[in-house]
Amino acid sequence: MKEPEKPIAPDPTPAQVLPKNFLRPCLLLLLREQPAHGYDLLERLRPLGFNRDDPGRLYRALRTLETDGLVRSVWEKSTSGPDRRMYELTREGMELLHESVTSLKATYEILGMFLSRYTEFVALRPPKKSPAPRD
Amino acid sequence: MKEPEKPIAPDPTPAQVLPKNFLRPCLLLLLREQPAHGYDLLERLRPLGFNRDDPGRLYRALRTLETDGLVRSVWEKSTSGPDRRMYELTREGMELLHESVTSLKATYEILGMFLSRYTEFVALRPPKKSPAPRD
DNA sequence: CCCGTCTAGGTGCGCCGAGCATATGGGTGC
């Protein structure tokens, strides 16, 4: 058996697990910072943890945001390349962004509590030959 | 029609959206701190953001953890009340907890970035009669 | 004795987010 291509080290970053619908607030934030089209958002999403290349998900999320009235879009003719659908935030979108932030702050604090509880515990009990739970 | 009981103010906390499989690492952490049975874990989960009463989910998660070899359980006879299934962590479980923490740290940082980016932006652009996006 | 309540553990089921593959089509350069 021969490995077809080396998929070695597919994620140098430890593959964060993002909150459930994190894409939505991220898009709202990016669009609040600056209106954009999908392909552009795909790039600007990277520093927010979306390293994986999944345009399909992005475009679906944008359409859903639009049917929910949180963003609105217009087609923009392009001389060099395909037309692009430009998105911008609605007032509803801004409001929901604000609510999302409130919610995500709570998430942030819970995560902080989890992490501090973990580090606190391992500080009390350094893993040098602990009572050795046998499996 | 008469309200049977006041369900007023169902969530004083703004209903945080937790990361995808957050229950798993939480259970691993709690069991690392101290072995316990399901019903007990249900209580100890509350400060970690699981305010909603969903025993089914918990027990399912525990069974899954066990089939994955991350915890092990024994039945414990009880004189006062039903028997209880006591869970404790395996070595694999501890290792996976450690990995989960690494991953969740990344999540934590990303969330922090999102939140600081939001607050930074609203600081630059206080919402007093902004250019008024019309819907 | 029956019944409600608390403790403890568990199943069924449908929805929807997430991941992955695949399709379409215009523009540019070889």
Add this chain to the structure above:
DNA sequence: GCACCCATATGCTCGGCGCACCTAGACGGG
């Protein structure tokens, strides 16, 4: 003509999650 980039999508499957519901022992009151 063909490969490649840009740009926008659709199809499909899987699993987490939420909600409802079920079983059963112990205990106390009417």
